[in-house]
Amino acid sequence: MSLQIENLRVxxxxxxxxxxxxDGVTFDIADGEIMxxxxxxGCGKSTLGNSLIALTGRMKYVEGKVALDSKxxxxxxxxxxxxxxxxxxxxxPQYAMSAMNPTRKIGRMTGELLESRGVSHKEVLPELRRxxxxxxxxxxxxxxxxxxxxxxMKQRAVMVISTLLxxxxxxxxxxxxxxxxxxxxxxxxxxxxxRERGYVKSMIVITHDISILYQVADTILVMYAGKLAExxxxxxxxxxxxxxxxxxxxxxxxxVGVTYTGKxxxxxxxxxxxLLNPPTGCRFRDRCPFAFEKCLEEPPFIEVxxxxxxxxxxxx
Amino acid sequence: xSGYGTDGQGNGEGGLLKLDHVSKVFSTGTFxxxxxxAVRDVxxxxxxGEVMSVIGESGSGKSTIGRMILRLSPITKxxxxxxxxxxxxxxxxxxxxxxxxxxxxxxxxxxxxxxxFKADRVFAMIKSEFFPGMSGPEWRNxxxxxxEAVTLDPPQxxxxxxxxxxxxxxxxxxxxxxxxxxxxxxxxxxxxSMLDASTRIDVLNLLADLKGRGLGIxxxxxxxxxxxxxxxxxVILRRGLIVEMxxxxxxxxxxxxxxxxxxxxxxxxxxxxxxxxxxxxxVSETVLIDREAAAKKAYETVSEILAPDADDSVLxxxxxxxxxxxSPEEARTIEPAAVAGKAx
Numbered sequence: 001m002s003l004q005i006e007n008l009r010v011x012x013x014x015x016x017x018x019x020x021x022x023d024g025v026t027f028d029i030a031d032g033e034i035m036x037x038x039x040x041x042g043c044g045k046s047t048l049g050n051s052l053i054a055l056t057g058r059m060k061y062v063e064g065k066v067a068l069d070s071k072x073x074x075x076x077x078x079x080x081x082x083x084x085x086x087x088x089x090x091x092x093p094q095y096a097m098s099a100m101n102p103t104r105k106i107g108r109m110t111g112e113l114l115e116s117r118g119v120s121h122k123e124v125l126p127e128l129r130r131x132x133x134x135x136x137x138x139x140x141x142x143x144x145x146x147x148x149x150x151x152x153m154k155q156r157a158v159m160v161i162s163t164l165l166x167x168x169x170x171x172x173x174x175x176x177x178x179x180x181x182x183x184x185x186x187x188x189x190x191x192x193x194x195r196e197r198g199y200v201k202s203m204i205v206i207t208h209d210i211s212i213l214y215q216v217a218d219t220i221l222v223m224y225a226g227k228l229a230e231x232x233x234x235x236x237x238x239x240x241x242x243x244x245x246x247x248x249x250x251x252x253x254x255x256v257g258v259t260y261t262g263k264x265x266x267x268x269x270x271x272x273x274x275l276l277n278p279p280t281g282c283r284f285r286d287r288c289p290f291a292f293e294k295c296l297e298e299p300p301f302i303e304v305x306x307x308x309x310x311x312x313x314x315x316x
Numbered sequence: 317x318s319g320y321g322t323d324g325q326g327n328g329e330g331g332l333l334k335l336d337h338v339s340k341v342f343s344t345g346t347f348x349x350x351x352x353x354a355v356r357d358v359x360x361x362x363x364x365g366e367v368m369s370v371i372g373e374s375g376s377g378k379s380t381i382g383r384m385i386l387r388l389s390p391i392t393k394x395x396x397x398x399x400x401x402x403x404x405x406x407x408x409x410x411x412x413x414x415x416x417x418x419x420x421x422x423x424x425x426x427x428x429x430x431x432x433f434k435a436d437r438v439f440a441m442i443k444s445e446f447f448p449g450m451s452g453p454e455w456r457n458x459x460x461x462x463x464e465a466v467t468l469d470p471p472q473x474x475x476x477x478x479x480x481x482x483x484x485x486x487x488x489x490x491x492x493x494x495x496x497x498x499x500x501x502x503x504x505x506x507x508x509s510m511l512d513a514s515t516r517i518d519v520l521n522l523l524a525d526l527k528g529r530g531l532g533i534x535x536x537x538x539x540x541x542x543x544x545x546x547x548x549x550x551v552i553l554r555r556g557l558i559v560e561m562x563x564x565x566x567x568x569x570x571x572x573x574x575x576x577x578x579x580x581x582x583x584x585x586x587x588x589x590x591x592x593x594x595x596x597x598x599v600s601e602t603v604l605i606d607r608e609a610a611a612k613k614a615y616e617t618v619s620e621i622l623a624p625d626a627d628d629s630v631l632x633x634x635x636x637x638x639x640x641x642x643s644p645e646e647a648r649t650i651e652p653a654a655v656a657g658k659a660x
Contacts, residue, residue, distance in 0.1 A: 040512040151374075180373035181538060185582040185590065208513060211584040238586055252517045254545040255586050256568055260524045265545070267521075268514040271482055 002202040003029040003169055008064030010051040018060065020275045022047045023226040025064075026301065027309070029169075029202050034195060036213030036234065037206045039223035040249075042272055046094065048223070049171045049206045051075060053091045069168055086117055090167040094174045096158040100146040107142030110161050117165070124164060131160045131199070135190055152183040159190060163199045170200040174207055188216045210253065214238050219307075222246050225272045225283035228301045232308040243310045244288045282312070290314050331361035332532040333385065333418075333501050338394035340380050340556075354380045356556040357394070362549070364500065367523065367533040369543030369564065371579070372553035378536045381553075382503045385534065386420045387411065398501070416446060419494035423506040425486035429478040435486065436474050438493050446497060462492040466522055484515030488522065495526075502526075505536045520546055540583050544568055552576050557625055562638035571597065572640045578622055 008025050011018040022044040029035050037045045052075060055061055061076035068088055074080045093099050101109050111121040129139045135156040146154055155175060163170060172191060176184040194200045205217055213220050213234055220237040222229045230243040241247045248268045270287040273279050285295040294313045301311040340355040355377040362368045372378040383389040385396060391404050403414050429435055443455055463470050466488040473485055487507055494502055508516045524546045527533055537543050543550055544564060551561040560573040571577045581594045625641055632647045634640040
């Protein structure tokens with residue numbers, strides 16, 4: 001098992017109290033699996049992705065276990081995690097375009113990053129060049145400052161640098177969001193290519209765009225208000241979802257070919273609950289058309305079909 | 317008869333908003349020595365009750381067109397007419413009258429509000445500028461009607477600060493603000509992209525309902541699925557040039573220009589994989605790629621590999637209500653009937 005997460009809870013400290021952004025999640029990712037992590041703003045997906053790499057700012061580890069390749073990761077210990085970051089697990093952060101040091105040429109920044117991990121820059125250089133070429137970047141890019149590249153080019157450069165040491169787990173946080181449609185496709189396909197070539201073993205692809213996940217992910221995990229709603233193969237989530245939130249979400253997405261006059265789509269009325277003092281029970285019950293008395297008790301996230309997990313009393 | 321005025325002649329009915337050979341050239345470079353053409357010879361027409369999608373990637377000029385229509389940016393060449401009157405150079409009272417009829421809503425709802433004031437201050441600003449004499453009760457009634465039109469519940473949105481409202485609510489408030497002016501035309505520039513999936517459709521449905529009441533809408537987006545959902549007409553822009561335009565069903569159902577095909581082949585769909593779509597559209601890499609650009613390797617956007625349209629290319633009616641940009645040689649060999657036949 002590549003990644004095992006058990007009852008992970010990460011909150012944000014605020015003056016008003018703790019925001020329970022990631023509130024007890026348990027799931028596994030197998031070797032070679034590309035898992036999409038989908039949900040709307042505030043669902044906890046970015047918190048989940050980032051907590052595995054670094055607890056920064058106001059993030060607070062509350063409880064839970066994270067194991068990568070059977071090794072426990074001490075995510076609560078920023079210094080200890082340095083041994084694992086970039087080598088065993090790596091992230092392509094949101095706003096990757098702004099992730100590079102503007103005062104350093106890209107080659108020099110990469111060199112510094114490698115040296116900080118005790119890896120010889122010179123030894124890795126040939127491989128670095130090969131990978132830049134794979135994503136359509138000339139090696140001249142190493143001699144440029146980030147400001148000299150376009151958004152799409154920066155994104156691809158960051159992809160190469162983040163995976164340079166062949167991490168076991170790659171977390172890609174909203175890496176297609178700010179890109180044009182054609183560059184989105186190229187970037188998404190590159191992720192799969194990286195896995196095919198063994199540069200990365202498993203991936204968590206965080207995005208709100210479920211249709212991209214359908215194209216490249218093996219499985220999709222849907223989150224809602226800090227909790228897990230459903231996990232299954234991409235095919236199943238799109239074509240036969242069982243959690244009411246997933247079903248409503250999928251049916252609210254416009255597609256090429258669907259017109260307003262042909263088939264009027266409906267959104268989900270209401271908004272997600274605030275997570276400062278979240279409601280008890282299922283967090284979706286206020287907006288759920290199928291809610292009943294049992295929903296006042298939190299439903300467990302369990303396997304309802306082989307490989308298909310969901311947290312809904314109606315489906316158990 | 318295309319009715320798009322591409323030959324400089326309208327169809328005589330006087331569309332709501334009409335662009336005639338509009339171009340925009342920016343001066344760039346340290347001393348303004350260089351020039352960059354953002355919009356090149358664009359002509360189209362939107363009728364009342366019609367939604368036109370303007371689709372393009374970044375750098376296509378779509379937002380620039382929106383800004384020119386809203387008079388936020390001057391036109392370099394050509395003419396923009398509203399209800400038959402040229403609005404390109406009006407000023408003073410005539411310009412104010414235009415603002416009464418044509419308004420815009422933009423991409424980031426949060427930056428349209430001053431965060432230290434309550435959100436409904438945007439309504440108060442409209443009142444002081446356009447309805448200074450209106451009585452309190454009459455104004456409140458007017459707001460109530462506008463909020464109803466955008467399906468917002470007054471107690472939930474009035475007297476609140478922007479940070480207390482969601483992106484979708486803020487966008488709908490901005491649409492309500494435009495409705496307070498009884499506008500005839502709305503420029504919606506990427507208004508959905510920063511909203512969550514479950515609220516996007518509500519704003520889209522709202523636009524569709526408003527067009528049913530006679531509003532003309534220019535819906536600028538990079539997302540083809542959204543454009544397809546609500547628009548009657550579609551314009552595909554590439555680097556300032558229109559490469560394909562016409563009835564939405566025809567542009568998406570029978571995409572003819574290589575750039576349109578490439579865009580459609582790149583859109584991630586929910587029920588079909590990219591390979592399936594590429595197969596269907598017969599998007600062959602060897603046909604589309606500009607080998608020289610691909611060989612350069614450090615290309616900016618993937619779509620740059622596609623060969624650009626020549627300076628002497630023309631928009632030709634490939635089938636009724638469907639115009640496509642071709643080189644002059646290709647244009648001579650076009651048989652509209654053959655192209656239309658492909659749609660079956």
